[in-house]
Amino acid sequence: MFESLTVLAPGLLGGSVAKAARSRGLARRIAVWSRRMETRAALRTAGWCDAVFETAAEAAHGSELVVICAPVDQIVPLVASIRPALSPGCVVTDVGSVKSAICRQSHAALAGAEACFVGAHPMAGSERTGHEHADAELFRGRPCFVTPLADTAPASIDRTVAFWRALDARVVTESPERHDEIVAHISHLPHALASSLCSLLSRRDPRWRDLAGNGLRDSTRIAASDADLWLSIFEQNREEVLRAISAFEDEVSCFRAALANSDRLALRSLLERGRSFRHSLR
Amino acid sequence: MFESLTVLAPGLLGGSVAKAARSRGLARRIAVWSRRMETRAALRTAGWCDAVFETAAEAAHGSELVVICAPVDQIVPLVASIRPALSPGCVVTDVGSVKSAICRQSHAALAGAEACFVGAHPMAGSERTGHEHADAELFRGRPCFVTPLADTAPASIDRTVAFWRALDARVVTESPERHDEIVAHISHLPHALASSLCSLLSRRDPRWRDLAGNGLRDSTRIAASDADLWLSIFEQNREEVLRAISAFEDEVSCFRAALANSDRLALRSLLERGRSFRHSLR
Numbered sequence: 001m002f003e004s005l006t007v008l009a010p011g012l013l014g015g016s017v018a019k020a021a022r023s024r025g026l027a028r029r030i031a032v033w034s035r036r037m038e039t040r041a042a043l044r045t046a047g048w049c050d051a052v053f054e055t056a057a058e059a060a061h062g063s064e065l066v067v068i069c070a071p072v073d074q075i076v077p078l079v080a081s082i083r084p085a086l087s088p089g090c091v092v093t094d095v096g097s098v099k100s101a102i103c104r105q106s107h108a109a110l111a112g113a114e115a116c117f118v119g120a121h122p123m124a125g126s127e128r129t130g131h132e133h134a135d136a137e138l139f140r141g142r143p144c145f146v147t148p149l150a151d152t153a154p155a156s157i158d159r160t161v162a163f164w165r166a167l168d169a170r171v172v173t174e175s176p177e178r179h180d181e182i183v184a185h186i187s188h189l190p191h192a193l194a195s196s197l198c199s200l201l202s203r204r205d206p207r208w209r210d211l212a213g214n215g216l217r218d219s220t221r222i223a224a225s226d227a228d229l230w231l232s233i234f235e236q237n238r239e240e241v242l243r244a245i246s247a248f249e250d251e252v253s254c255f256r257a258a259l260a261n262s263d264r265l266a267l268r269s270l271l272e273r274g275r276s277f278r279h280s281l282r
Numbered sequence: 283m284f285e286s287l288t289v290l291a292p293g294l295l296g297g298s299v300a301k302a303a304r305s306r307g308l309a310r311r312i313a314v315w316s317r318r319m320e321t322r323a324a325l326r327t328a329g330w331c332d333a334v335f336e337t338a339a340e341a342a343h344g345s346e347l348v349v350i351c352a353p354v355d356q357i358v359p360l361v362a363s364i365r366p367a368l369s370p371g372c373v374v375t376d377v378g379s380v381k382s383a384i385c386r387q388s389h390a391a392l393a394g395a396e397a398c399f400v401g402a403h404p405m406a407g408s409e410r411t412g413h414e415h416a417d418a419e420l421f422r423g424r425p426c427f428v429t430p431l432a433d434t435a436p437a438s439i440d441r442t443v444a445f446w447r448a449l450d451a452r453v454v455t456e457s458p459e460r461h462d463e464i465v466a467h468i469s470h471l472p473h474a475l476a477s478s479l480c481s482l483l484s485r486r487d488p489r490w491r492d493l494a495g496n497g498l499r500d501s502t503r504i505a506a507s508d509a510d511l512w513l514s515i516f517e518q519n520r521e522e523v524l525r526a527i528s529a530f531e532d533e534v535s536c537f538r539a540a541l542a543n544s545d546r547l548a549l550r551s552l553l554e555r556g557r558s559f560r561h562s563l564r
Binding site for chain 1 (some may be wrong): 405406407408424425427452454464467468469471472473474475476477478479480481482483484486487488490491492493494495496497498499500501502503504505506507508509510512513516517520523524527528529530531533534535536537538541542544546549550552553554555556557558559560561562563564
């Protein structure tokens with residue numbers, strides 16, 4: 001499919017992109033770059049990449065597809081830094097959890113270049129981090145947003161969609177703004193709630209920690225994620241996350257009122273709506 | 283340990299109690315009762331019980347330990363209904379998720395009898411229900427509250443504690459009131475949040491359901507539980523759950539304010555507190 005593929009800042013996601021591409025024979029050559037010297041040293045012994053570079057620009061040089069897997073606040077600076085090295089027709093994509101700002105600013109950073117940015121966001125991951133946990137099947141059956149702008153070249157969109165499909169992801173094309181609204185509700189809001197719940201419980205009797213059942217464990221798993229990564233995600237999707245939190249506050253206040261008023265009908269109907277939604281998740 | 287053990291209304295928990303007791307040789311004879319005729323028929327072929335009765339009183343007759351595994355709103359009526367059949371010295375315990383009302387009312391229901399009620403609540407379970415999913419190791423390493431009243435006979439407390447320990451649970455003794463405060467925070471609040479989140483999302487674009495990642499799936503798993511069971515739990519623990527919801531509302535409002543005001547320090551510190559609490563769960 002590609003003569004040369006570049007993965008910048010491979011962690012769990014980037015390592016999985018590279019491994020998945022390798023195992024499916026999608027790229028003859030896979031080049032990588034990582035900011036940390038220790039990681040670069042480790043990558044030199046990884047079987048799923050062929051060349052490790054000291055700079056992002058060198059790693060991107062000559063590639064047909066560059067996948068940026070850095071934290072969301074580092075994606076646009078990386079796009080700007082590799083611009084001089086990009087070949088004509090190169091597509092730059094990413095795996096960032098927020099899309100509006102990244103897509104518009106990356107588009108601007110490549111204005112006038114012969115390369116093109118097409119944002120992506122695979123809904124895959126785990127509480128594990130680091131390329132050492134990379135998994136060639138991480139994206140299989142998982143949703144992956146591809147978020148072109150209105151004036152993104154159709155050929156570049158097609159190539160990005162085809163790439164994620166080839167990794168066995170279920171590709172969904174949405175505008176960056178619509179993506180941000182959706183994930184604010186289905187990913188960022190749940191995270192905000194889990195973090196808030198854990199933050200609340202951290203100020204209660206420490207012995208309660210030993211009494212948790214699987215319910216608390218499951219419902220707060222995402223709160224164990226890196227705080228700085230998520231700080232950037234929340235900041236980049238501030239408006240949509242605030243809207244989702246407000247909607248949630250209204251809902252939980254309905255729950256509280258129904259319970260306080262012993263309104264069995266209202267409380268039962270809320271629980272039943274929730275149960276039915278949860279059962280409908282693929 | 284026991285000549286005769288009775289399990290009333292065995293579902294996932296009751297079936298697991300019986301299987302665990304059988305596999306550990308804790309009771310020579312295990313008697314059961316179930317409200318539904320179909321369940322009684324199925325239980326007659328289950329290897330982990332010896333006798334299936336048409337009424338709860340018959341099943342409880344002559345037993346040294348009766349474990350009531352019915353939904354929380356049916357426990358006190360069952361205690362009252364088996365009272366005439368209880369042997370002197372018999373201990374009646376349960377697995378209900380709420381304790382104050384159940385313990386006081388069951389104590390009253392047995393006033394003057396030579397049998398004694400000692401509440402219990404193993405923090406074990408799963409989204410699976412039904413005795414066919416029973417597991418002899420369900421309680422291994424799991425917390426189990428035992429919640430005596432101030433005037434519960436020490437010998438009955440000891441016997442209840444010893445029983446749950448013999449199933450390999452980690453027994454924690456608390457007053458029923460303290461139990462209800464703790465589980466309002468670590469179990470009922472997470473459930474209220476998951477149900478509210480799912481209820482909110484059920485009113486958004488149905489196509490979003492196909493886009494959920496594991497984060498949403500994990501954090502809402504408990505919302506898939508039976509609505510009526512949980513309605514009773516919330517009602518029986520109304521005051522404590524309302525208090526926990528209010529505390530959570532304050533916390534999420536801090537999250538929202540920090541994000542709205544771009545107060546990175548406050549937001550980062552909330553996320554970090556949450557992360558650190560989540561990592562501290564056993």
